[in-house]
Amino acid sequence: MSGAPPRRVLSLLLLVAAASSVLATASPPPSATCPMNLSYVLQFPWDRTSCLPSTSNMTGCCQTLLSVLGIGLAQRLRATSLFRLTSVASSAACLAYFQSQLSALSLPSSLVSACFPSPERFVINRNFCDGILSLSDWTKTLGPSTAIDSACAHDLMDLTRCDACLSAGFQVSSQLTALDGNTSHATNCFYLTVVYAAGIANSFGPDDPHSASCILGLPISLSSLPPISSSPPSRAAVYASSSAAAAFLLISVTLGLYLWRSRKQRKTTAATPATPNTGSIWFDIRELEKSTGYFSQRNLIGRGGFGVVYRGVLPDGRAVAVKHVLESEFQGDDEFRNEVEIISNLRHRNLVPLRGCCITSADAEEGTQRFLVYDFMPNGNLNDRIFLDSAGGISKYPPLTWPQRKNIILDVAKALAYLHYGIKPAIFHRDIKATNILLDGEMRARVADFGLARQSREGQSHLTTRVAGTHGYLAPEYALYGQLTEKSDVYSFGVVVLEIMSGRRALDMASTTGVVLVTDWAWTLVKVGKAEDVLDRALTSAEGFGPKGMMERFVLVGILCAHVMVALRPTIEDALAMLEGDIELPAVPDRPMPLSHGSFYGDPATNSTASPRLSGFPLNPGDMLR
16 A cells, blocks of 8 residues: 555544553453453444344444454553554454454354454554554654644544544654655554554543544444433542442443543533424433434534534434534524524425524533534435546436436425525525535435525625635625625526536536536537537436426526526526426526636537637626626
8 A cells, every 4th residue: 555545444444553451340351362451342332233143234344343443452552552462362362352242242253253364463563664663662753742642632522623633643644654664554654643543642542432433433322321320420430439340340331431421511501402482402412412423423424614414313213414513603602593593483395494403501622512403314415416426437326317306406496485585584595505405205305504594684685794605606796795695596506407407516627628617618508509418418318318398498597597697697486487487488698708717618528619709798897796
């Protein structure tokens, strides 16, 4: 392997790098030749689902077992200053011990031999990575402090902190690889980095659920834990009880989780969940932590500039999406609560329902934490359904059919019509894009992410110095001048329509002629009489074929909605009427010079090109506001 391992492999690498005597429990290992106590395997709340006989997911199971074993190596480093194991014999003994613990959990007896056929995998020597065997070697090589020591020291529940820790890990592992001089040792150097991050740098240690989830990539499950007492033991109380071996065993089982819960409980709102007038629920942070497996990386389903979203399951069995709001324009908790009240009152078939929210009490370390809880949409987001994977050029989903695309476009239009005209004052969404359009169990569209929504001032335009949204979808008058109106959402809607109909992204960053907007590309083809060339190939195939005239109508509506000049865009109500055929389409107006760069816009598949000179008159910036 050359260079640093890919980021997706991070969890797997982090896992291998770690495992030791996590909780110094009273039960000794069955073999004196194994220097680790793996009794934590029976008690730590790791998710065993992938290793159950009924699951048949060996890849996922082996990754999970690497994570579990990783706790021990990281804890061994903390206790002995030694990285990994020192002999094949001790590694073989530990793997046998590990299997005995798994068997005690009624897991298959062949898991360890199937996942780790060679005990040499966990043995270190001077040739492993730049001669590093111990902490003293690490310090001699890298100095007394590294980027990991600061980035990974704190509670890693917050995804931003977790990402910072992982990024620091890549940085230090690359440094180690360079010092070693052998790129084939890159993975080994990364193992050392991960062990250090979990066992030394993080103050809570690898037995903390957040540390295990972030650094080791371990999926967490609370189903195996005993009921939580009303007064979780403090760290001092736990260690004071070590005089009785049996009592120590029972208490230390829950040490990693309960100490963390005890610490977090002091920071969260003390009130039990209450139901405001709107019907939304104010959740306790502990309930959200349970539902998401302590905001496990495995449950991460989306992220953006304003927050990250996790999948969770509430006690009543209903799936939810929990959004951790990391950045917003809310000036305080009162404004956030007001926004929740507004969103809770919205009732429409094509909006993602808000189930509730949570605000934790501020503290010096983390400040106030805010969460929104929505109903979970099982079919994901539109972006994943219409675009190919950028890495492999393939999609795990079949192409959307014409009826599906038509319904999604109409659903989004109806949702915006409701926000603009169905409530007073109107709401401008400000961030309509493919990733914010979710699909329910019937493949119908639900508009999501009202964290950017703003109420209008009696239908008038709104000027703001804080432009929020996504490049490629932003209306020019909003992006350049901060002028926000209902027509700003209409522009974004037009871009989404063209994406759905063409299968091309809002911004084509790979074009040889520079960055090309889908709006410019589609408009150019339409003006030379090639509207059919805008259509995704899947729409002209036997499986996805639709009426040519109707499909081209949708393309034209998308172009009209995404016009550069505000005055030439229809309202969302008129756009919906055009899509449904209730009113005739006007002629496609000329456009100022395309906003994107490049001298020619074309699709190699259609061999069609068009010069930007067809765009007509040059753009007067003031025209965008009219």
